[in-house]
Amino acid sequence: MSLEPTPSQTIGPFFHDALLERDLTELVSPDYPGAIRISGFIYDGAGEPVTDAAVEISQAGPISFEENPNTLDGGFSDWGRSGTADGGRFSFVTLKPAPVPAADGTSQAPHVNVLIFARGLLRQVITRLYFPDEVAANAADPVLSLIENQTLRETLVAHDEGDGSYRFDVHLQGEDQTVFFELAG
């Protein structure tokens, strides 16, 4: 049996009480050794911050966790959600993910999946955050390699702000538009 999907519709402007009532921004406790912060701003095509978006991330666990799933004793979630009411800014506390083996036998550089929902987006946009201190792994990454233009590729690499903080701004539209993905059918 093959069923046609229910169409996507915009999240609209009024989702906060339902989707953001609980704090889902910490995938791990900020006190956990090696915890990092990833944050950034969402901008529209006029360069204005998008203050009514919902940002969801999902990712692999850290290397220690992938090697021994009991390392974190359930203290790590692979998914998080943040609003952007703070001037268009989202923010998460997480652990740096391990490289991901792909079905074709290659390895993908450590990355975080990022989904953005907002008023004016009739369906979510899908992008990825890569890490600036993974130059060799990024260069060999089969997904980044799909993007020929180096400048565009750079839109997916976060900036190291020191102290375990990474900044990843997303431009939905315009000259600096972030690269978005569509999943093959």
Next chain:
Amino acid sequence: MREAAGHPPYLYPDYKSTRLRAPKEPPVILPKALSDISGPAYGHGRIGEVDDDLTRQHEGEPLGERIIVTGRVLDGDGRPVRKGLVEAWQANAAGRYTHHKDQHPAPLDPNFSGAGRCLTDDEGRYRFVTVKPGAYPWKNHDNAWRPAHIHLSLFGSYFRSRLITQMYFPGDPLFEHDPIFQSVRDPKAQRRMISRFDLETTEPEWALGYRFDIVLEGREATPFERPHA
């Protein structure tokens, strides 16, 4: 592609907010072998006792037409999505959201927050008790009104299953005037967003029932075919 499957495009100029938010550069197509296959084990926390009953979250009962909304969440193969998180939010019976940015001059209802959630059962079934949301005006164009709808957020088994949609009610005269509904161009796909009245779900002397089945993207990988030697 997504639009061929009935999803709306990013840019639908009649819905004004898409004009500055829709990406205009073509997306990079992520081949199946490279995309993350499984969905996240989202940490949704505990589901509270009245999370799925929006009429019992306050001291008194909300005003409006009490309804039951239920259906199954299925994947592209028609298999039930089990223990899937369903989140719902909506306006009250007068067409007003509790959100501070909703300035529609219709009354708030102190007994209605309009937010709920539940997990699907082993058959993929979800069920909410709520009141029928009212239509409400918005500033998209002159005399613009949204048809009554309930927002639904769903997780499935696969990364690609993630869906946020809106469930509409049958026979709404506002469909043809609503650019968000009309952003889905295929009439057959439009019908997949409309619930149907269901007498079997309806409970005598108590609440009208609406059925709304939801199909998420993603299906089991096709088995590899042995190449001809």
